[in-house]
Amino acid sequence: MKAIDLPGVREQDATPFHEGEIAIQERMGERDIETWAKRAIRPFMPDQHRTFFAAQPFLIVSARDRSGRPWATLLEGEAGFISSPDPESLEINAKPVSGDALEHAFDVAADIGILGIEMATRRRNRVNGRVGGNGASGIRFEVGQSFGNCPQYIRERDYWFTSEPVAGTAKSGRQLTESQIEWIRAADTFFIASGHNGARDHVANGMDVSHRGGDRGFVEVLSDTQIRFPDYAGNRHYNTLGNILLDGWAGFLFLDFSTGSLLQITGRATIDFGSEEVVRFPGARQLVSLEIDEVVELSSALRLRWQEDAGSARSLRLVEKTAESADVSSFVFEARDGGPLASFKAGQHLPIELRVPDADTKVQRTYSLSGSPLEDRYRISVKREARGLASGFLHDRLEVGTILESRKPAGDFVLSDGDGPLVLVSAGIGVTPMLSMLHQLAAEKSEREVLFLHGARDGDHHPFRDEVARLAEAAANIKTRILYSRPSPNDEQGRDYDETGRISADFLIRLMPDPDADYYLCGPAGFLAELKDGLENKGVAEGKIHFETF
DSSP states (O other): OOOOOOOOHHHHTTSSSOHHHHHHHHHHTOTTHHHHHHHHSBSSOOHHHHHHHHTOSEEEEEEEOTTSOEEEEEEEOSTTSEEEEETTEEEEOOOOOTTOTTTTOOOTTOEEEEEEEETTTTEEEEEEEEEEEEOSSOEEEEEEEEEEEOOTTOOOOOEEEOOSOOOOEEEEESSOOHHHHHHHHTOSEEEEEEEEOOSSOOTTOEEEEEEEEOSTTOSEEEETTEEEEEEOOOSSOOHHHHHHHHHOEEEEEEEETTTTEEEEEEEEEEEEOSSHHHHTSTTOSEEEEEEEEEEEEEETOOSEEEOSSOSOOEEEEEEEEEEOSSSEEEEEEEETTSOOOOOOOTTOEEEEEEOOTTOSSOEEEEEEBOSOTTSSSEEEEEEOOTTOHHHHHHHHTOOTTOEEEEOOOBOSOOOOSSSSOEEEEEEGGGHHHHHHHHHHHHHHTOOOOEEEEEEESSGGGOTTHHHHHHHHHTOTTEEEEEEESSOOTTOOBTTTBSEESOOOHHHHHHHOOOTTOEEEEEEOHHHHHHHHHHHHHTTOOGGGEEEEEO
């Protein structure tokens, strides 16, 4: 593994990230996530996260055993087994089963990481902190850092509780058995535990647990003591990689969705950032390997069961391909068999699978739907990204008539009920869910006041200009405002755009002073962080600000 320079202590003081995470971000050229993270990573849970956790039938939890090694496990329970008495804590009425690698790990003050993941809807939120209390039937958790995650690479699965008795037998070893090797090779999902404790009491210290997903076989078994997986672009925090860089250990958790069995593994982890091996995995940013130190298998330990095959795939046929701007194209799909498609709500996204030449496995991506939810077809609009595996394939290789697989539209970035004013704000390709919302609002012909604002670089990089104008012209309640940050000589103010500059919170409040307005924001992380922070400083309630990054 190539050495990475670690940042100095002074930079760390003002950041929610520790020096390992910062080093990875710098290597990836993504330190701009700092601006967003300072506002999105909180020392408490927003009400939406508290409600989300309380509704879950299980949690993925990470901690260290008494030897200091990280592991991940699953805690389950009927509705109500998780509660949130306040924004800084969770009450979890469950503990690991007998024989679990973390059976004795939840001592008071122990660091733990928690992932709430709703596989049927692909939502997930993470929260890291410490055990505040340990009782006979459960624990009290105290929040250190709370933040949401994107739904990328999550496989949709419905769940149920079995009425059959659970055995919960445990066995451990130092290497994988043949059946465990087959289990891993067939997996499309696993969870990874990691952690770091620096010399100082930094907010980023502690444990973390994260989700990883892909096609079956994306986790390689190199031997009975070594496994490896390709790591792709995610939320750009690089919590897991940053922890591994400094700590050198990780724990993996595999679930057998059909039997409720757990496979826990811990060992020494390494990161391969740029060898010839990485090139074998198109789109991968690095490879992560684990040298196994111990394995624990818990057979039929859970009452929960999930669909063994993730989600129901639907074949789609590309029927239209349209260039919308210099770097954005739209792709319209209909059902391959001519039947009806699953409906979607404006603002939701479509998970698709692409068969990219020279890629060993199918490439999974999630794109916001940009068309009307009233039409029986799906439209996604994709920006060409430099070195983008999927976007390059879509722009250059995907032709009308091509068949690809998708899953049901999903996501909770959707319009709220009510009759108060709506402010839809986007920058760049963040316009796509806003355009779908605009279609819905125009079709409803309501009297609800709607203000649509979009920021683009110039006319060449401004998709859907005419489409937005047509929707606004047909609906008296919809007003638009377009800003160009760097208009070209061919752009005419008053015809192509309204003002020069960037969208700011002051600008939004000036245009929409109504305190009952709901704000929907989508765009780059820095854009969202600045607007959200500015709106809150202007007195807009947190519950009135809805956002989605990309």
